Amino acid sequence: MLLCDIGNTRMHFYSGNEILHFTHNEGLEHFKNEKVYFISVNQEITNKIKKLSLKWIEVKDENFLKTSYKGLGIDRIAACLGIENGVVIDAGSAITVDVVEDGKHLGGWIWPGIKAQLKCYTNISERLTVSLNSLVDVSKLPQNTTEAVSFGIFAPIACLVKTFAQNRKVVLTGGDAKILSSLFPDAEVDEEIVFKGMKKMIKESGC
Amino acid sequence: MLLCDIGNTRMHFYSGNEILHFTHNEGLEHFKNEKVYFISVNQEITNKIKKLSLKWIEVKDENFLKTSYKGLGIDRIAACLGIENGVVIDAGSAITVDVVEDGKHLGGWIWPGIKAQLKCYTNISERLTVSLNSLVDVSKLPQNTTEAVSFGIFAPIACLVKTFAQNRKVVLTGGDAKILSSLFPDAEVDEEIVFKGMKKMIKESGC
Known part of the structure:
Protein backbone atom coordinates (compact mmCIF):
# COMPACT_ATOMS: atom_id res chain seq x y z
CA MET A 1 0.00 0.00 0.00
CA LEU A 2 1.52 3.29 -1.13
CA LEU A 3 0.83 6.24 1.19
CA CYS A 4 1.46 9.92 0.53
CA ASP A 5 1.49 12.95 2.84
CA ILE A 6 1.12 16.13 0.76
CA GLY A 7 2.55 19.12 2.59
CA ASN A 8 2.71 22.81 1.79
CA THR A 9 5.90 22.47 -0.26
CA ARG A 10 6.59 18.74 -0.77
CA MET A 11 5.13 15.23 -1.04
CA HIS A 12 6.28 12.38 1.18
CA PHE A 13 5.66 8.79 0.01
CA TYR A 14 5.83 5.62 2.11
CA SER A 15 5.44 2.03 0.99
CA GLY A 16 6.39 0.32 4.23
CA ASN A 17 10.13 0.70 3.93
CA GLU A 18 11.72 4.04 3.30
CA ILE A 19 10.14 7.47 2.94
CA LEU A 20 10.66 9.24 -0.38
CA HIS A 21 10.48 13.01 -0.68
CA PHE A 22 9.48 14.78 -3.90
CA THR A 23 8.38 18.19 -5.05
CA HIS A 24 4.67 18.23 -5.89
CA ASN A 25 5.23 17.99 -9.64
CA GLU A 26 7.90 15.31 -9.36
CA GLY A 27 5.68 13.22 -7.07
CA LEU A 28 2.67 13.47 -9.36
CA GLU A 29 4.76 12.49 -12.38
CA HIS A 30 6.58 9.66 -10.62
CA PHE A 31 3.46 7.93 -9.24
CA LYS A 32 0.86 8.94 -11.83
CA ASN A 33 0.03 5.32 -12.66
CA GLU A 34 0.01 4.02 -9.08
CA LYS A 35 -2.77 3.61 -6.56
CA VAL A 36 -1.84 6.09 -3.85
CA TYR A 37 -3.65 6.80 -0.58
CA PHE A 38 -3.02 10.44 0.30
CA ILE A 39 -3.69 13.15 2.83
CA SER A 40 -3.19 16.77 1.85
CA VAL A 41 -2.98 20.19 3.48
CA ASN A 42 -2.52 21.74 0.04
CA GLN A 43 -5.88 22.34 -1.62
CA GLU A 44 -4.29 23.40 -4.91
CA ILE A 45 -2.51 20.07 -5.27
CA THR A 46 -5.61 18.16 -4.14
CA ASN A 47 -7.58 19.89 -6.92
CA LYS A 48 -4.85 19.08 -9.42
CA ILE A 49 -4.96 15.38 -8.48
CA LYS A 50 -8.74 15.32 -9.00
CA LYS A 51 -8.38 17.07 -12.36
CA LEU A 52 -5.77 14.57 -13.56
CA SER A 53 -8.15 11.65 -12.79
CA LEU A 54 -5.37 9.66 -11.12
CA LYS A 55 -6.00 6.46 -9.14
CA TRP A 56 -5.18 8.43 -6.01
CA ILE A 57 -7.57 8.11 -3.04
CA GLU A 58 -7.89 10.95 -0.55
CA VAL A 59 -7.95 9.86 3.08
CA LYS A 60 -10.08 12.39 4.89
CA ASP A 61 -10.87 13.26 8.46
CA GLU A 62 -13.77 11.08 9.64
CA ASN A 63 -13.60 12.38 13.20
CA PHE A 64 -11.18 9.63 14.16
CA LEU A 65 -9.33 11.89 16.54
CA LYS A 66 -11.00 13.08 19.72
CA THR A 67 -10.30 16.81 19.92
CA SER A 68 -11.89 20.17 20.67
CA TYR A 69 -9.53 21.87 18.21
CA LYS A 70 -11.28 23.47 15.21
CA GLY A 71 -9.56 23.16 11.84
CA LEU A 72 -6.75 20.78 12.76
CA GLY A 73 -4.72 19.95 9.63
CA ILE A 74 -5.11 16.38 8.37
CA ASP A 75 -1.35 15.79 8.74
CA ARG A 76 -1.55 16.77 12.42
CA ILE A 77 -4.59 14.47 12.87
CA ALA A 78 -2.64 11.59 11.31
CA ALA A 79 0.42 12.28 13.46
CA CYS A 80 -1.69 12.37 16.63
CA LEU A 81 -3.37 9.08 15.67
CA GLY A 82 0.14 7.64 15.45
CA ILE A 83 0.60 7.82 19.24
CA MET B 1 18.82 68.48 21.65
CA LEU B 2 17.28 66.43 18.86
CA LEU B 3 17.96 62.69 19.05
CA CYS B 4 17.35 60.06 16.40
CA ASP B 5 17.32 56.26 16.53
CA ILE B 6 17.69 54.86 13.01
CA GLY B 7 16.27 51.36 12.79
CA ASN B 8 16.11 48.82 9.99
CA THR B 9 12.92 50.26 8.52
CA ARG B 10 12.22 53.61 10.26
CA MET B 11 13.68 56.62 12.06
CA HIS B 12 12.53 57.66 15.52
CA PHE B 13 13.13 61.27 16.64
CA TYR B 14 12.98 62.66 20.17
CA SER B 15 13.37 66.23 21.32
CA GLY B 16 12.42 65.76 24.97
CA ASN B 17 8.69 65.63 24.52
CA GLU B 18 7.11 63.26 22.08
CA ILE B 19 8.68 60.65 19.79
CA LEU B 20 8.14 61.12 16.07
CA HIS B 21 8.33 58.22 13.65
CA PHE B 22 9.31 58.64 10.01
CA THR B 23 10.40 56.51 7.08
CA HIS B 24 14.11 56.98 6.37
CA ASN B 25 13.54 59.33 3.45
CA GLU B 26 10.87 61.36 5.23
CA GLY B 27 13.08 61.75 8.29
CA LEU B 28 16.10 62.87 6.28
CA GLU B 29 14.00 65.40 4.37
CA HIS B 30 12.19 66.72 7.45
CA PHE B 31 15.31 67.33 9.55
CA LYS B 32 17.90 68.01 6.84
CA ASN B 33 18.74 71.44 8.25
CA GLU B 34 18.75 70.44 11.93
CA LYS B 35 21.55 69.32 14.22
CA VAL B 36 20.63 65.72 15.01
CA TYR B 37 22.46 63.26 17.26
CA PHE B 38 21.81 59.81 15.90
CA ILE B 39 22.51 56.12 16.39
CA SER B 40 22.01 53.73 13.50
CA VAL B 41 21.81 50.01 12.86
CA ASN B 42 21.33 50.72 9.16
CA GLN B 43 24.69 51.20 7.44
CA GLU B 44 23.09 52.21 4.15
CA ILE B 45 21.29 55.15 5.78
CA THR B 46 24.41 56.07 7.79
CA ASN B 47 26.36 56.26 4.53
CA LYS B 48 23.62 58.36 2.95
CA ILE B 49 23.74 60.84 5.85
CA LYS B 50 27.52 61.20 5.45
CA LYS B 51 27.14 61.69 1.69
CA LEU B 52 24.53 64.42 2.17
CA SER B 53 26.92 66.36 4.49
CA LEU B 54 24.14 67.02 6.99
CA LYS B 55 24.76 68.50 10.45
CA TRP B 56 23.96 65.08 11.88
CA ILE B 57 26.35 63.64 14.48
CA GLU B 58 26.68 59.88 14.88
CA VAL B 59 26.77 58.68 18.47
CA LYS B 60 28.91 55.58 18.47
CA ASP B 61 29.73 52.81 20.85
CA GLU B 62 32.61 53.92 23.09
CA ASN B 63 32.46 50.78 25.25
CA PHE B 64 30.05 52.49 27.62
CA LEU B 65 28.21 49.27 28.29
CA LYS B 66 29.90 46.46 30.20
CA THR B 67 29.19 43.31 28.22
CA SER B 68 30.78 40.12 26.89
CA TYR B 69 28.41 40.15 23.89
CA LYS B 70 30.15 40.56 20.53
CA GLY B 71 28.41 42.75 17.95
CA LEU B 72 25.61 44.16 20.10
CA GLY B 73 23.56 46.64 18.03
CA ILE B 74 23.95 50.29 19.05
CA ASP B 75 20.18 50.54 19.72
CA ARG B 76 20.41 47.64 22.15
CA ILE B 77 23.45 49.26 23.83
CA ALA B 78 21.51 52.49 24.23
CA ALA B 79 18.44 50.69 25.61
CA CYS B 80 20.57 48.79 28.13
CA LEU B 81 22.25 52.04 29.24
CA GLY B 82 18.74 53.35 29.91
CA ILE B 83 18.29 51.01 32.89
Whole structure:
Protein backbone atom coordinates (compact mmCIF):
# COMPACT_ATOMS: atom_id res chain seq x y z
CA MET A 1 0.00 0.00 0.00
CA LEU A 2 1.52 3.29 -1.13
CA LEU A 3 0.83 6.24 1.19
CA CYS A 4 1.46 9.92 0.53
CA ASP A 5 1.49 12.95 2.84
CA ILE A 6 1.12 16.13 0.76
CA GLY A 7 2.55 19.12 2.59
CA ASN A 8 2.71 22.81 1.79
CA THR A 9 5.90 22.47 -0.26
CA ARG A 10 6.59 18.74 -0.77
CA MET A 11 5.13 15.23 -1.04
CA HIS A 12 6.28 12.38 1.18
CA PHE A 13 5.66 8.79 0.01
CA TYR A 14 5.83 5.62 2.11
CA SER A 15 5.44 2.03 0.99
CA GLY A 16 6.39 0.32 4.23
CA ASN A 17 10.13 0.70 3.93
CA GLU A 18 11.72 4.04 3.30
CA ILE A 19 10.14 7.47 2.94
CA LEU A 20 10.66 9.24 -0.38
CA HIS A 21 10.48 13.01 -0.68
CA PHE A 22 9.48 14.78 -3.90
CA THR A 23 8.38 18.19 -5.05
CA HIS A 24 4.67 18.23 -5.89
CA ASN A 25 5.23 17.99 -9.64
CA GLU A 26 7.90 15.31 -9.36
CA GLY A 27 5.68 13.22 -7.07
CA LEU A 28 2.67 13.47 -9.36
CA GLU A 29 4.76 12.49 -12.38
CA HIS A 30 6.58 9.66 -10.62
CA PHE A 31 3.46 7.93 -9.24
CA LYS A 32 0.86 8.94 -11.83
CA ASN A 33 0.03 5.32 -12.66
CA GLU A 34 0.01 4.02 -9.08
CA LYS A 35 -2.77 3.61 -6.56
CA VAL A 36 -1.84 6.09 -3.85
CA TYR A 37 -3.65 6.80 -0.58
CA PHE A 38 -3.02 10.44 0.30
CA ILE A 39 -3.69 13.15 2.83
CA SER A 40 -3.19 16.77 1.85
CA VAL A 41 -2.98 20.19 3.48
CA ASN A 42 -2.52 21.74 0.04
CA GLN A 43 -5.88 22.34 -1.62
CA GLU A 44 -4.29 23.40 -4.91
CA ILE A 45 -2.51 20.07 -5.27
CA THR A 46 -5.61 18.16 -4.14
CA ASN A 47 -7.58 19.89 -6.92
CA LYS A 48 -4.85 19.08 -9.42
CA ILE A 49 -4.96 15.38 -8.48
CA LYS A 50 -8.74 15.32 -9.00
CA LYS A 51 -8.38 17.07 -12.36
CA LEU A 52 -5.77 14.57 -13.56
CA SER A 53 -8.15 11.65 -12.79
CA LEU A 54 -5.37 9.66 -11.12
CA LYS A 55 -6.00 6.46 -9.14
CA TRP A 56 -5.18 8.43 -6.01
CA ILE A 57 -7.57 8.11 -3.04
CA GLU A 58 -7.89 10.95 -0.55
CA VAL A 59 -7.95 9.86 3.08
CA LYS A 60 -10.08 12.39 4.89
CA ASP A 61 -10.87 13.26 8.46
CA GLU A 62 -13.77 11.08 9.64
CA ASN A 63 -13.60 12.38 13.20
CA PHE A 64 -11.18 9.63 14.16
CA LEU A 65 -9.33 11.89 16.54
CA LYS A 66 -11.00 13.08 19.72
CA THR A 67 -10.30 16.81 19.92
CA SER A 68 -11.89 20.17 20.67
CA TYR A 69 -9.53 21.87 18.21
CA LYS A 70 -11.28 23.47 15.21
CA GLY A 71 -9.56 23.16 11.84
CA LEU A 72 -6.75 20.78 12.76
CA GLY A 73 -4.72 19.95 9.63
CA ILE A 74 -5.11 16.38 8.37
CA ASP A 75 -1.35 15.79 8.74
CA ARG A 76 -1.55 16.77 12.42
CA ILE A 77 -4.59 14.47 12.87
CA ALA A 78 -2.64 11.59 11.31
CA ALA A 79 0.42 12.28 13.46
CA CYS A 80 -1.69 12.37 16.63
CA LEU A 81 -3.37 9.08 15.67
CA GLY A 82 0.14 7.64 15.45
CA ILE A 83 0.60 7.82 19.24
CA GLU A 84 -1.54 7.12 22.31
CA ASN A 85 0.27 9.45 24.72
CA GLY A 86 2.86 12.12 24.06
CA VAL A 87 3.81 15.31 22.31
CA VAL A 88 4.32 15.24 18.53
CA ILE A 89 6.60 17.87 17.01
CA ASP A 90 6.33 17.83 13.22
CA ALA A 91 9.14 20.04 11.90
CA GLY A 92 8.72 20.77 8.20
CA SER A 93 7.73 23.95 6.32
CA ALA A 94 5.85 24.70 9.53
CA ILE A 95 6.57 23.32 12.99
CA THR A 96 3.44 21.97 14.64
CA VAL A 97 3.32 20.81 18.24
CA ASP A 98 0.41 18.65 19.44
CA VAL A 99 -0.29 17.05 22.79
CA VAL A 100 -2.09 13.69 23.00
CA GLU A 101 -3.30 12.03 26.20
CA ASP A 102 -4.93 8.59 26.16
CA GLY A 103 -5.69 9.00 22.46
CA LYS A 104 -7.30 12.41 22.97
CA HIS A 105 -5.79 15.52 21.37
CA LEU A 106 -5.52 18.25 24.02
CA GLY A 107 -4.47 21.08 21.67
CA GLY A 108 -1.39 22.39 19.96
CA TRP A 109 0.28 25.25 18.18
CA ILE A 110 2.14 26.29 15.03
CA TRP A 111 5.49 27.95 14.27
CA PRO A 112 7.08 28.72 10.93
CA GLY A 113 9.63 26.05 10.00
CA ILE A 114 13.34 26.56 10.63
CA LYS A 115 14.11 27.53 7.02
CA ALA A 116 11.25 30.05 6.99
CA GLN A 117 12.39 31.53 10.31
CA LEU A 118 15.96 31.97 9.05
CA LYS A 119 14.65 33.72 5.93
CA CYS A 120 12.53 35.95 8.16
CA TYR A 121 15.67 37.08 10.06
CA THR A 122 17.53 37.73 6.79
CA ASN A 123 14.63 39.80 5.45
CA ILE A 124 14.91 42.12 8.47
CA SER A 125 18.64 42.68 8.11
CA GLU A 126 21.59 41.06 6.36
CA ARG A 127 23.36 41.24 9.73
CA LEU A 128 20.93 38.58 10.94
CA THR A 129 22.03 36.06 8.31
CA VAL A 130 23.92 33.48 10.34
CA SER A 131 24.94 29.82 10.24
CA LEU A 132 22.42 28.25 12.54
CA ASN A 133 23.88 26.55 15.61
CA SER A 134 21.46 23.79 16.62
CA LEU A 135 23.67 22.98 19.61
CA VAL A 136 23.29 26.47 21.12
CA ASP A 137 22.86 26.27 24.89
CA VAL A 138 19.26 27.40 25.39
CA SER A 139 19.75 27.68 29.14
CA LYS A 140 22.30 30.50 28.80
CA LEU A 141 21.98 34.07 27.57
CA PRO A 142 23.49 34.43 24.06
CA GLN A 143 26.73 36.39 23.66
CA ASN A 144 26.80 37.09 19.90
CA THR A 145 24.51 37.32 16.85
CA THR A 146 24.80 33.66 15.80
CA GLU A 147 23.87 32.56 19.31
CA ALA A 148 21.13 35.22 19.54
CA VAL A 149 19.42 34.01 16.34
CA SER A 150 19.95 30.30 17.06
CA PHE A 151 18.58 30.81 20.58
CA GLY A 152 15.66 32.78 19.10
CA ILE A 153 14.70 29.75 17.02
CA PHE A 154 15.48 26.85 19.37
CA ALA A 155 14.86 28.22 22.89
CA PRO A 156 11.08 28.70 22.34
CA ILE A 157 10.77 25.06 21.24
CA ALA A 158 12.68 23.82 24.28
CA CYS A 159 10.91 26.14 26.73
CA LEU A 160 7.33 25.58 25.56
CA VAL A 161 7.50 21.89 24.74
CA LYS A 162 9.00 21.22 28.17
CA THR A 163 6.22 23.30 29.78
CA PHE A 164 3.42 21.41 28.05
CA ALA A 165 5.00 17.96 27.74
CA GLN A 166 5.34 17.53 31.48
CA ASN A 167 6.14 13.82 31.82
CA ARG A 168 4.87 12.80 28.38
CA LYS A 169 7.22 11.41 25.77
CA VAL A 170 8.26 13.68 22.91
CA VAL A 171 8.13 12.34 19.34
CA LEU A 172 9.91 14.25 16.58
CA THR A 173 9.05 13.91 12.92
CA GLY A 174 9.46 15.87 9.67
CA GLY A 175 12.53 16.99 7.74
CA ASP A 176 14.03 18.94 10.64
CA ALA A 177 13.36 16.31 13.33
CA LYS A 178 17.02 15.43 13.72
CA ILE A 179 18.07 19.08 14.10
CA LEU A 180 15.63 19.40 17.01
CA SER A 181 16.61 16.15 18.68
CA SER A 182 19.50 17.75 20.59
CA LEU A 183 16.90 19.82 22.50
CA PHE A 184 15.18 16.66 23.76
CA PRO A 185 17.68 13.95 24.67
CA ASP A 186 14.89 11.53 25.62
CA ALA A 187 12.81 12.17 22.50
CA GLU A 188 12.11 9.60 19.84
CA VAL A 189 12.60 10.49 16.18
CA ASP A 190 9.85 8.73 14.22
CA GLU A 191 9.64 9.64 10.55
CA GLU A 192 6.75 7.25 10.03
CA ILE A 193 4.32 8.57 12.64
CA VAL A 194 2.07 10.34 10.12
CA PHE A 195 1.91 7.17 8.03
CA LYS A 196 1.08 5.06 11.11
CA GLY A 197 -1.86 7.39 11.70
CA MET A 198 -2.88 7.20 8.04
CA LYS A 199 -2.97 3.41 8.19
CA LYS A 200 -5.33 3.61 11.18
CA MET A 201 -7.56 6.02 9.26
CA ILE A 202 -7.62 3.79 6.17
CA LYS A 203 -8.37 0.70 8.26
CA GLU A 204 -11.16 2.35 10.25
CA SER A 205 -12.77 4.10 7.29
CA GLY A 206 -12.49 1.07 5.03
CA CYS A 207 -11.57 3.28 2.10
CA MET B 1 18.82 68.48 21.65
CA LEU B 2 17.28 66.43 18.86
CA LEU B 3 17.96 62.69 19.05
CA CYS B 4 17.35 60.06 16.40
CA ASP B 5 17.32 56.26 16.53
CA ILE B 6 17.69 54.86 13.01
CA GLY B 7 16.27 51.36 12.79
CA ASN B 8 16.11 48.82 9.99
CA THR B 9 12.92 50.26 8.52
CA ARG B 10 12.22 53.61 10.26
CA MET B 11 13.68 56.62 12.06
CA HIS B 12 12.53 57.66 15.52
CA PHE B 13 13.13 61.27 16.64
CA TYR B 14 12.98 62.66 20.17
CA SER B 15 13.37 66.23 21.32
CA GLY B 16 12.42 65.76 24.97
CA ASN B 17 8.69 65.63 24.52
CA GLU B 18 7.11 63.26 22.08
CA ILE B 19 8.68 60.65 19.79
CA LEU B 20 8.14 61.12 16.07
CA HIS B 21 8.33 58.22 13.65
CA PHE B 22 9.31 58.64 10.01
CA THR B 23 10.40 56.51 7.08
CA HIS B 24 14.11 56.98 6.37
CA ASN B 25 13.54 59.33 3.45
CA GLU B 26 10.87 61.36 5.23
CA GLY B 27 13.08 61.75 8.29
CA LEU B 28 16.10 62.87 6.28
CA GLU B 29 14.00 65.40 4.37
CA HIS B 30 12.19 66.72 7.45
CA PHE B 31 15.31 67.33 9.55
CA LYS B 32 17.90 68.01 6.84
CA ASN B 33 18.74 71.44 8.25
CA GLU B 34 18.75 70.44 11.93
CA LYS B 35 21.55 69.32 14.22
CA VAL B 36 20.63 65.72 15.01
CA TYR B 37 22.46 63.26 17.26
CA PHE B 38 21.81 59.81 15.90
CA ILE B 39 22.51 56.12 16.39
CA SER B 40 22.01 53.73 13.50
CA VAL B 41 21.81 50.01 12.86
CA ASN B 42 21.33 50.72 9.16
CA GLN B 43 24.69 51.20 7.44
CA GLU B 44 23.09 52.21 4.15
CA ILE B 45 21.29 55.15 5.78
CA THR B 46 24.41 56.07 7.79
CA ASN B 47 26.36 56.26 4.53
CA LYS B 48 23.62 58.36 2.95
CA ILE B 49 23.74 60.84 5.85
CA LYS B 50 27.52 61.20 5.45
CA LYS B 51 27.14 61.69 1.69
CA LEU B 52 24.53 64.42 2.17
CA SER B 53 26.92 66.36 4.49
CA LEU B 54 24.14 67.02 6.99
CA LYS B 55 24.76 68.50 10.45
CA TRP B 56 23.96 65.08 11.88
CA ILE B 57 26.35 63.64 14.48
CA GLU B 58 26.68 59.88 14.88
CA VAL B 59 26.77 58.68 18.47
CA LYS B 60 28.91 55.58 18.47
CA ASP B 61 29.73 52.81 20.85
CA GLU B 62 32.61 53.92 23.09
CA ASN B 63 32.46 50.78 25.25
CA PHE B 64 30.05 52.49 27.62
CA LEU B 65 28.21 49.27 28.29
CA LYS B 66 29.90 46.46 30.20
CA THR B 67 29.19 43.31 28.22
CA SER B 68 30.78 40.12 26.89
CA TYR B 69 28.41 40.15 23.89
CA LYS B 70 30.15 40.56 20.53
CA GLY B 71 28.41 42.75 17.95
CA LEU B 72 25.61 44.16 20.10
CA GLY B 73 23.56 46.64 18.03
CA ILE B 74 23.95 50.29 19.05
CA ASP B 75 20.18 50.54 19.72
CA ARG B 76 20.41 47.64 22.15
CA ILE B 77 23.45 49.26 23.83
CA ALA B 78 21.51 52.49 24.23
CA ALA B 79 18.44 50.69 25.61
CA CYS B 80 20.57 48.79 28.13
CA LEU B 81 22.25 52.04 29.24
CA GLY B 82 18.74 53.35 29.91
CA ILE B 83 18.29 51.01 32.89
CA GLU B 84 20.43 49.82 35.79
CA ASN B 85 18.64 46.52 36.44
CA GLY B 86 16.06 44.72 34.37
CA VAL B 87 15.08 43.12 31.09
CA VAL B 88 14.55 45.35 28.05
CA ILE B 89 12.27 44.07 25.30
CA ASP B 90 12.52 46.28 22.22
CA ALA B 91 9.72 45.24 19.89
CA GLY B 92 10.11 46.77 16.44
CA SER B 93 11.10 45.25 13.06
CA ALA B 94 12.98 42.81 15.25
CA ILE B 95 12.28 41.94 18.87
CA THR B 96 15.41 42.08 21.00
CA VAL B 97 15.55 40.96 24.61
CA ASP B 98 18.47 42.04 26.82
CA VAL B 99 19.20 41.41 30.48
CA VAL B 100 20.99 44.05 32.58
CA GLU B 101 22.21 43.57 36.14
CA ASP B 102 23.87 46.41 38.09
CA GLY B 103 24.60 48.21 34.83
CA LYS B 104 26.20 45.12 33.26
CA HIS B 105 24.70 43.49 30.18
CA LEU B 106 24.42 39.73 30.77
CA GLY B 107 23.37 38.78 27.21
CA GLY B 108 20.27 38.69 25.09
CA TRP B 109 18.59 37.37 21.97
CA ILE B 110 16.70 38.33 18.81
CA TRP B 111 13.37 37.41 17.25
CA PRO B 112 11.77 38.70 14.07
CA GLY B 113 9.20 41.42 14.86
CA ILE B 114 5.49 40.63 15.11
CA LYS B 115 4.71 41.91 11.60
CA ALA B 116 7.57 39.87 10.10
CA GLN B 117 6.44 36.75 11.97
CA LEU B 118 2.87 37.12 10.71
CA LYS B 119 4.16 37.48 7.14
CA CYS B 120 6.28 34.38 7.67
CA TYR B 121 3.16 32.36 8.59
CA THR B 122 1.28 33.71 5.55
CA ASN B 123 4.17 32.77 3.25
CA ILE B 124 3.90 29.15 4.40
CA SER B 125 0.16 28.89 3.79
CA GLU B 126 -2.79 31.23 3.30
CA ARG B 127 -4.55 29.13 5.96
CA LEU B 128 -2.11 30.61 8.48
CA THR B 129 -3.21 34.18 7.77
CA VAL B 130 -5.11 35.13 10.94
CA SER B 131 -6.12 38.17 12.95
CA LEU B 132 -3.58 38.14 15.74
CA ASN B 133 -5.02 37.75 19.23
CA SER B 134 -2.60 39.43 21.64
CA LEU B 135 -4.81 38.36 24.55
CA VAL B 136 -4.41 34.66 23.78
CA ASP B 137 -3.96 32.63 26.98
CA VAL B 138 -0.36 31.44 26.71
CA SER B 139 -0.85 29.05 29.63
CA LYS B 140 -3.39 26.93 27.73
CA LEU B 141 -3.07 24.72 24.66
CA PRO B 142 -4.59 26.46 21.61
CA GLN B 143 -7.84 25.08 20.15
CA ASN B 144 -7.95 26.66 16.68
CA THR B 145 -5.66 28.24 14.05
CA THR B 146 -5.95 31.83 15.30
CA GLU B 147 -5.02 30.72 18.80
CA ALA B 148 -2.26 28.42 17.44
CA VAL B 149 -0.57 31.25 15.51
CA SER B 150 -1.09 33.86 18.25
CA PHE B 151 0.28 31.42 20.82
CA GLY B 152 3.20 30.66 18.46
CA ILE B 153 4.16 34.35 18.50
CA PHE B 154 3.39 35.36 22.10
CA ALA B 155 4.03 32.23 24.17
CA PRO B 156 7.81 32.16 23.44
CA ILE B 157 8.11 35.75 24.63
CA ALA B 158 6.21 35.03 27.84
CA CYS B 159 7.99 31.72 28.51
CA LEU B 160 11.57 32.85 27.86
CA VAL B 161 11.40 36.33 29.30
CA LYS B 162 9.93 34.90 32.50
CA THR B 163 12.69 32.28 32.63
CA PHE B 164 15.50 34.82 32.28
CA ALA B 165 13.92 37.83 34.01
CA GLN B 166 13.59 35.99 37.33
CA ASN B 167 12.80 38.85 39.74
CA ARG B 168 14.06 41.66 37.51
CA LYS B 169 11.69 44.30 36.20
CA VAL B 170 10.64 44.10 32.55
CA VAL B 171 10.75 47.25 30.41
CA LEU B 172 8.97 47.27 27.05
CA THR B 173 9.80 49.66 24.25
CA GLY B 174 9.38 49.93 20.47
CA GLY B 175 6.31 50.10 18.24
CA ASP B 176 4.80 46.84 19.51
CA ALA B 177 5.50 47.45 23.21
CA LYS B 178 1.83 47.94 24.05
CA ILE B 179 0.79 44.73 22.26
CA LEU B 180 3.23 42.80 24.46
CA SER B 181 2.26 44.50 27.70
CA SER B 182 -0.62 42.09 28.35
CA LEU B 183 1.99 39.31 28.71
CA PHE B 184 3.72 41.16 31.54
CA PRO B 185 1.21 42.84 33.88
CA ASP B 186 4.00 44.28 36.02
CA ALA B 187 6.09 45.55 33.11
CA GLU B 188 6.78 49.19 32.42
CA VAL B 189 6.26 50.58 28.90
CA ASP B 190 9.01 53.16 28.31
CA GLU B 191 9.20 54.50 24.77
CA GLU B 192 12.09 56.76 25.71
CA ILE B 193 14.53 54.20 27.09
CA VAL B 194 16.79 54.19 23.99
CA PHE B 195 16.94 58.00 24.11
CA LYS B 196 17.77 57.95 27.83
CA GLY B 197 20.73 55.71 26.98
CA MET B 198 21.72 57.97 24.07
CA LYS B 199 21.82 60.99 26.39
CA LYS B 200 24.19 59.11 28.70
CA MET B 201 26.42 58.23 25.74
CA ILE B 202 26.47 61.84 24.49
CA LYS B 203 27.23 63.16 27.97
CA GLU B 204 30.03 60.68 28.63
CA SER B 205 31.62 60.94 25.19
CA GLY B 206 31.33 64.72 25.12
CA CYS B 207 30.37 64.62 21.44
